Amino acid sequence: MSNPAISSQIKEFQEYLASRHPESYSLLHRCIGLDKPFLLRSELRDILQISQEESDNGILVQSPLARIITSTEEAAVQAPWLYLAVRPSVARWEYLRIHVDTMSVEVIPVAEYLMFKERLVQGHDDPDQYRLEIDLGPFPRHSSRPGEAQSIGRGVEILNRQLSDDLLADLGEDLGNEDAHLLEFLRIHQYRGQPLLLNGEIKSITALRNILKNAETFLAKQRQDDTWDAFKVSGPLRTLGFEPGWGRTVQQMRQTMGLLTDLLARPDPMILARFLDRVPMVFSVAIVSPHGYFGQANVLGRPDTGGQVVYILDQVRALELEMRRSIHEQGLSIEPRIIVVTRLIPQSEGTTCAQRMEAIAGTHNAHILRVPFRNRAGEVLPHWISRFDVWPYLESYALEAEKELLAELGGRPDLIIGNYSDGNLVASLISRSLDITQCNIAHALEKTKYLFSDLYWEKDDAHHHFACQFTADLIAMNSADFIITSTYQEIAGTDDSIGQYESHMAFTLPGLYRVVNGIDVFDPKFNVVSPGTDANIYFPYSKRNRRLTDLHGAIDELIHGNASRPDVRGKLLDRTKPLLFSMARLDRIKNITGLVQWYGNCPKLREKANLLIVAGHVALEESGDDEESEQIRKMHELFDHFGLDTQVRWLGVHLEKTVTGELYRVVADSRGAFVQPALFEAFGLTVIEAMASGLPTFATRYGGPLEIIEDGVSGFHIDPNHGIQTAERMAGFFTNCYGNDTYWDKMSENALKRAQAHYTWANHAERLMMLSKAYGFRKYVAANLERAETQRYLEMFYTLQFRRLVESVPS
Missing domain, CATH: 3.10.450.330 (Nuclear Transport Factor 2; Chain: A,)
Structure with a gap:
């Protein structure tokens, strides 16, 4: 080397x-x-x-x-x-x-650097002179890999340039290659046996050009608002060789056919993108999220159950709307299907997680499909387990989930979306088996959340099994056709911090294997597609006619009610103070105990505002999670040490989304603020929920909130490693608000504008569908040699390394 x-x-x-x-x-x-x-x-x-x-x-x-x-x-x-x-x-x-x-x-070389780190951890040189090195560098996936940092996360732009170049080469110097992949792509396009776009009679590019010209001549003479269903339109077009899918109206058909005509004459990235956006390609989607309690009620705040569940359910609703709109505009009468595949948990603790199928509220035809984990004897695992312990169950889970999906959909899904490490690995296995387009969403890669978790993986292996997880992450991220992230820095960080994916470029698990080239963050598979908020739930506090006033009594009871309840600690003495509100899972990374400590240590902040916390459980015996239990003990110690029971209200409750949305607005009524104090936050759904509700927001500078918030304009960045300064900044905000209503109003308005301009689910769904078509097209028309070589390498890594690691995890 x-x-x-x-x-x-x-x-x-x-x-x-x-x-x-x-x-x-x-x-x-x-x-x-x-x-x-x-x-x-x-x-x-x-x-x-x-x-x-x-x-x-x-x-x-x-x-x-x-x-x-x-x-x-x-x-x-x-x-x-x-x-x-x-x-x-x-x-x-x-x-x-x-x-x-x-x-x-x-x-x-990087390998030498990694070997030196291994020596420091192990206390000696590695006795194995042939330690496994993972190097995916020899498998370039894209010939037009960008080299500029500003191109990272804009993969589809680079992909379309490459595809248009490939198309030009495929058509030949005279643009007349009769065996072009594009023609075959259009000819085989169908839905459950129903031909779309072209029938089998079109045998050559020359014939395709001719029928496009004839179709334009014919359609130009028709009423432009006529539809395919009119026989006078569909009859002649079918005779020419066309099938439905070009557009709902004559005008739309002409536009789509015109784009194809232009593409055949002069392949161009912009024309290709616009054409693919009109091609009917995605009718069914499978979304995989195995861990935690995945449901629509009474689940948020349970262990391993938080923002990811909210993200997926909101995504499903927006995605179905976009799919229905797109299919309608393509002139088809096909009902799209979306299935969220998660885990069936027989001992579901008052949730619907023991129910095999569950319709998703607010959709026409989207469902949750629950498939159980089974042990090595084939018996159903009845209880919840931590996301760190799922690895022995995922292979059999993927096989069973695949069968269930095929049965429910009546065929293969057109797109599979994995979520988090476990969902991404399962999506990789199903995608490989069914040969379907795979999208990954990490939400959070654990390697960057736990310092030196790769170097000291063996010390914590009994609890976290990081070797399994990091191996699964490497396999899944390299298997995916495309990866979407909420922010740029999730991929490549900032000038001063490493990106989550970037941290997988080179690392070592001493005594196991070292990675000298794990992922290429310049790969065009990466695309930034930010999520949004549900506008029906999270809307401005100032929209008085929409406010859920019927909930105000219950919310007042939550904030100011009896403190003798087992799921509450603290009763606020001074109700006139504004509320500083935070809501998250109760784990170390979310850093709720850190926030309480900052508050307890800052007399000025305690004087200016009350602290309202919604997190985890209050009673230690209610928790079944070791990390949460540790945080519960620490919270009670902080309450006792600082004497916080009259200034902090801690709620260990699971709130429905409608209640949460109105709670944000009630906090805004108090001229309060929201704070997200995490040590690291991959994106920050609660941040945009609070901003969309009109709450001035403080959030960690480590992760997504750094991009969401414009510091001092639409909110405030805080450094969780400097709690004293953070508390002083929050105290300073409330001090500035006293006697100066315009300051709070300005920050509230700017937060609203930022959320509404950049973080909506409609934009997310539209872009996700565009990406799925572009990468699905590439999956078909591009030469598959490089993909096949990569896939075989990953299969070997999975079989020889991941499976062996899984055997050591209790099941």
């Missing part, structure tokens, strides 16, 4: 160290002197800051060393060696090693 290309910045750094500046020697030895095996970016910057303050000549701050340290994501340390993972720009990496005594520096 050859060394990476040495950038000019690295060369400059090498020359600088060779000159042996005293400041450099001091700084690098300070890194060694901390006696820590790994240093994070923040620690390295602190070291640089100290060194700069100690240096009087100002040389260090402008030096190549300072520039390298500033762009280093992590350092691995074992005297006298210092290994650096340098990230000079988004998704660009260089690996260096420095001998701090001789001040020599060299560029090293």
